[in-house]
Amino acid sequence: MINALLNKIQHLGAATICSFRRLGRASIFLLEVMLSCVSMLTRPALLVKQLYSVGVQTLIIIVVAGLFVGMVMALQSYYALVDFGAEDSVGVMVALSLLRELGPVVTALLFAGRAGSALTAEIGLMKATEQLSGMEMMAVNPMQRIVAPRFLAGFIAMPLLATIFSAVGIIGAYLVAVQMLGLDSGSFWSQPQNKVDLYLDLYNGIIKSLVFGFVATWIAVFEGYDCIPTSEGLGQATTRTVVHSSLAILFLDFILTALMFAK
Numbered sequence: 001m002i003n004a005l006l007n008k009i010q011h012l013g014a015a016t017i018c019s020f021r022r023l024g025r026a027s028i029f030l031l032e033v034m035l036s037c038v039s040m041l042t043r044p045a046l047l048v049k050q051l052y053s054v055g056v057q058t059l060i061i062i063v064v065a066g067l068f069v070g071m072v073m074a075l076q077s078y079y080a081l082v083d084f085g086a087e088d089s090v091g092v093m094v095a096l097s098l099l100r101e102l103g104p105v106v107t108a109l110l111f112a113g114r115a116g117s118a119l120t121a122e123i124g125l126m127k128a129t130e131q132l133s134g135m136e137m138m139a140v141n142p143m144q145r146i147v148a149p150r151f152l153a154g155f156i157a158m159p160l161l162a163t164i165f166s167a168v169g170i171i172g173a174y175l176v177a178v179q180m181l182g183l184d185s186g187s188f189w190s191q192p193q194n195k196v197d198l199y200l201d202l203y204n205g206i207i208k209s210l211v212f213g214f215v216a217t218w219i220a221v222f223e224g225y226d227c228i229p230t231s232e233g234l235g236q237a238t239t240r241t242v243v244h245s246s247l248a249i250l251f252l253d254f255i256l257t258a259l260m261f262a263k
Contacts, residue, residue, distance in 0.1 A: 055157030070172030103166035123224030158213025
């Protein structure tokens with residue numbers, strides 16, 4: 001009985017030490033990547049290529065998801081507000097929800113699932129096929145050539161995708177609220193213009209998306225670079241990317257919301 005308990009404590013301690021060791025490696029890795037990002041000033045073509053891969057190819061799922069999220073929010077808001085005679089506030093309710101919360105968070109989760117997993121798989125496959133080692137043998141720094149462009153592209157693309165998500169969501173809400181439910185178009189657009197604050201709502205949403213993009217891309221490129229160079233290790237790294245990114249995004253969302261809207 002005592003030996004079994006001691007074994008469990010030993011395994012727990014070993015897992016904790018291993019987690020802190022990985023966190024240390026990830027922190028050193030992040031520092032190296034940020035220093036390597038300086039090289040993008042002289043090689044913008046690498047960044048543009050990754051912006052297309054990470055941002056443009058993720059755009060379709062962002063647009064479709066934003067449209068339907070906005071439409072669903074308009075329906076839910078209308079049915080909740082119509083009993084109080086406040087159905088004209090559907091527009092401002094949808095706009096505030098998207099700009100403050102749903103836009104950055106849902107975009108980040110979709111980004112982690114699509115672009116983050118793709119980054120991990122791509123870098124992990126390069127490691128498994130020894131392409132990264134081959135670059136080092138040819139005196140080419142993989143951090144500058146492979147990792148830094150992808151990291152910087154994810155950081156730049158994330159707030160742009162979040163903005164598009166929120167804009168498309170508001171358009172979807174307009175289609176449902178005005179075209180389907182018959183609300184006044186002028187009231188739908190005027191209330192958000194009067195109630196949405198540039199700093200408290202729009203800027204805070206952009207700050208959230210920048211933080212989410214930074215963390216999600218960091219996790220994605222680190223998991224790919226640090227994965228075990230086998231098919232099983234690559235699959236585990238891709239799974240860890242999605243899970244860890246999603247948990248980190250939700251945790252950081254709570255922290256940022258508490259800091260931004262604290263009185």
